[in-house]
Every structure is written in C-alpha cells, then in structure tokens.
Amino acid sequence: MPTSSAPRAATPVKAGTYTVRAGDTLSGIAVRTGVSVAALRAANPRLKTADAVQAGWVLTVPTSTAARTAAAPVKAGTYVVRDGENLTVIARRFGLSLNQLLGANPQYRGGKAVWAGAKLVIPPRTASVTARAPVTVRATGSRPGRWAWPLPGYHAISSDYGERVLDGDPEMHYGVDIVAPQGTPVRAARSGRVLESRADFERGWGWTVVLEHPDGWITRYAHLSATLVKAGELVVQGQPVGRVGNTGRSTGTHLHFGTYLRWDPRDPLSLY
Template sequence: MQSVRKWVCVAALLSGGALAAGSYRVQSGDTLSGIAVRAGISVSQLRAANPHLKNADAVQAGWVLTVPAPGRGAPARSGAAARRTHTVRSGENLTVIAARYGLNLTQLLSANPAYRNGKALWAGAKLVIPARTAPAANRVTIRAASTRASAWAWPLPGHHAISSGYGERVLEGEAEMHYGVDIVAPQGTPVRAARSGRVLESRPDFERGWGWTVVLEHPDGWITRYAHLSTNLVKVGELVVQGQPVGRVGNTGRSTGTHLHFGTYLRWDPHDPLSLY
C-alpha cells in the first residue's frame, strides 16, 4: 500500500490508510502499533489473532498477518478487571499510547485527569488504561476553543482540516513520529500566534526540514512552532500578542503540500496540540 501524502484531505487519508479485517501482508516500514492503529484495534488484539507475534517486538516485510475486526480478537472483560496500567517508555506520548490500546485521546485523558492540562509525561510514569468500550475514533476533529482568558487561539481561524495528526505515521515509506499537526489552508493564509509570547526563532530551517519557521516561547514554559511558511512576519526577540500574524502558510522545507505544521511543547517536551483546545 502506498503511503498517503500529507496534503490530502482527512477523508482521503482515512480511506487510503485504513486496514479492513482479513489478511494483510507486512510492508517495509510497518510496525506492530502502526498496523494496529490503521486497523482500529489494539496491539494486544493483533497479537491474540497471530500467536507467532506473542513475543515479537517487530514484524518483517512479507509476513502475512490476520487482522481481526475492531472489538474482536481478545476476550471481553468488564469492571475493574478491564482496567490496566501502562508504564511510559522513553519517546512515548499520550496519543501513541492511546492508539496502542485501541483508545482515543479523550478516553485516555478521562482515565488520567492529571494530564488534561498539559502536564509533562515522563518515562516511568504509570497511566491507567481504561476498558475499551467503542472502536477508537480515527477522524481528527477540532473542538471549540475555551473562552477563558488563558485559552489557546487556533493559529488558522476558519481552517480546521488536519492532513496529518500527532503521533506515529508513515511518510514516503518510512515510519516516524510526527510531533505536531498539519493544518490545510491556502498559500499565503495568515498564521496567528496561539498565545502571547516572545519570538525565539524566525528563520529558514531547511536542515531539519521545517523550511521557513517561527518559534514562540510563552511565559509559563510552553513553546509553539509554526513551520513550512511562505513568509515570516516577525523577528527574533519581538514580543507578540495572541492572534497576531507571525507568518503566512506555505510549502517550504520537507513538505508535500501547502499547509501549516503546528507544534506545541512544554519545556521542549512535545504535546499533541489538539489536547489543548
């Protein structure tokens, strides 16, 4: 299956990347968690349907796997017995952990309320994994922003289509972590500061694939990145207010279409931007 390009709409992304129940031949770059996410199941369900994966941490190209339907492949449990814990490993984030257990981010945060307001996730922390009551939601949606004074402003008002969400993905045949969300908008659309702060970076960063990028630091330790811009509108050291244009949407750097890469970090620890709205 060819990897889906970042610039396509959400509906095309879903139709091209989802796996139906049945047999699937492993492709180069596939991972257990990646296959499970595309099938809408947990890794444990995928292992249960393929006994030879019981002790395997990786899959090999060419293997043929049985992909169970969502909600099948593992014995059902109820009540407290269905709740498990997960010990966070280095490099994991809430979105990836939720997908691994067949949950969506809202379900995981509901069981772990301490992380609802952006608390940093450290290796070794233990998360409660709730019982899965419904198939994980694949479509990325934007919730209405809060009206409280400290709310985050959406960087592209009127443009909410996400072509690539936060977490594991396959791009150009290679598995990688995507530490942000890609928001589709026309070339030149003004990109606005999600919060007030100071300009930490405003430069072309083609070495790391960001293209023209702006990075803002905010008073409480949060940092935001706006990448693949066509134009930068602020300078390093400048103070900006929430909603102020800091650049314009473009297609520079490692980008396969016109969009904004929006990343959020708490003291440089990446967080899913959608969890802040």
C-alpha cells in the same frame, strides 16, 4: 483551574448548554461536547455567520436524537468521516483513544490522512479510556481554553500527531498538519516571545517561527511562505506571525503546528 474534584474537561456539558471560555474554538467545543461542528452551528443561529466564538456566549448543545445522528455511527460499529474531521477528533467523540481507533483501522496507521466519506470501524469502548485528556492537562499545568487556533476557519488535519511513514521511513510527527490556502495568515496560539523566525532547511521546517510562552510552552509554525515577526519580538495571541506555505520538507501547502512543554512534544489537539 478547577479546584473541585470534578474534572473540568470531563464534565463540560450542563443541561445542554456550554459557556464559551476565553480561547475556546468551535472545533475545540465540538470535541469536548461530542457534537459535530455542523450540529453546533445548526443549534446556534449566531454561529451560522460567526467564524469565531466569543467568551461568555452560552451555546446550545443539541441532545436530540436528530442532532446527534450527524455525529453518530451510521450503523453499529461504523462511522462515515465528515468534512474537516480527523482521527483524533473522531476517537474522542466515541470515547476512544487514538490508538484504539487506529487498532480497528490499521490502514490509517503511520499518520495517514483520513478524508471525508471514508468508513471507519468503531471498536467497543473499554473502561480505561475515561482517564485520558484531563489527566494530561493537569499534569502539564496547562490551562485549557487559553489556546487560540493558529488558522481560524481551517480545521482539516492532513496528518495527525504521532507515528507516521514519510518517504518510506517511519518517524514521529511532533505536530499536526493543518490544510489551508497559500498565504493564509498564521496566528499566534498564545502570547509570548519570538524565539526563532528563520529559514531552517537543515531540519526540514522551511521558513519557520517558534514562539516561547511564559509558562514553558513553546509553539512552532513551519513550512511558511513568509514570516511576519522577528526573533526577540513580543507577540500577542491571535497576531499573524507568518503565512501558510510549502517550504522545507513539505508535500503540499499546509501549516505544521507543533506544541511543546519545555521542548517536550505534546499533541496540539490535546490543548483545544
């Protein structure tokens, strides 16, 4: 944990490089550095073949106008969504909160998915935005960089964390829905112990696995086609715990990934 006064998450980029920490993902690094995954890949030849980054790698973070153009508005105030992006990521790239971005694009309220090619209105930044993620991260005592993405290679989010409308009713969506093919292995985001591994159709989770991590964090993986662990079992980070499916209250093949601190729901994307 940082002990200096400099907030870690606010100052990740030094002289155009980024040193990969354990648990980092390429998409997480893209969020932190404000550069698209495509631009990072283009600036770092070894990323063109590697699916995952490794701790200790020093990545070049492009700062040239050309590289930034990929992630910049096509014209002032608008942005064309790129493949694999979601509103949370786009909001952070522009230094906005999700609510600020939704305020300018009300058609996406309620957790509606945004797809590549869609045009978003980017509202002007306000001063209040600077105190976002780092504050949350510290308050919860989490150590960023220690989380592994449950579906390496799959980063398209079809439904963000937060309020949404499902079957005509407003509800809170305590997790993110990640799109991946049926049967894709779902990997433990952290090491821990299996709290639940069962069919939970009463609450709509379908086949679901819940892991308990040593520092009070809990992760849920739902709508699985199969579970690969048993309750009480110890699992290590990255271990397959189930397979992507479409069971329970689900409208398509995807993984519901939920994160909780002592059962208090948190946006999974705030941890990457």
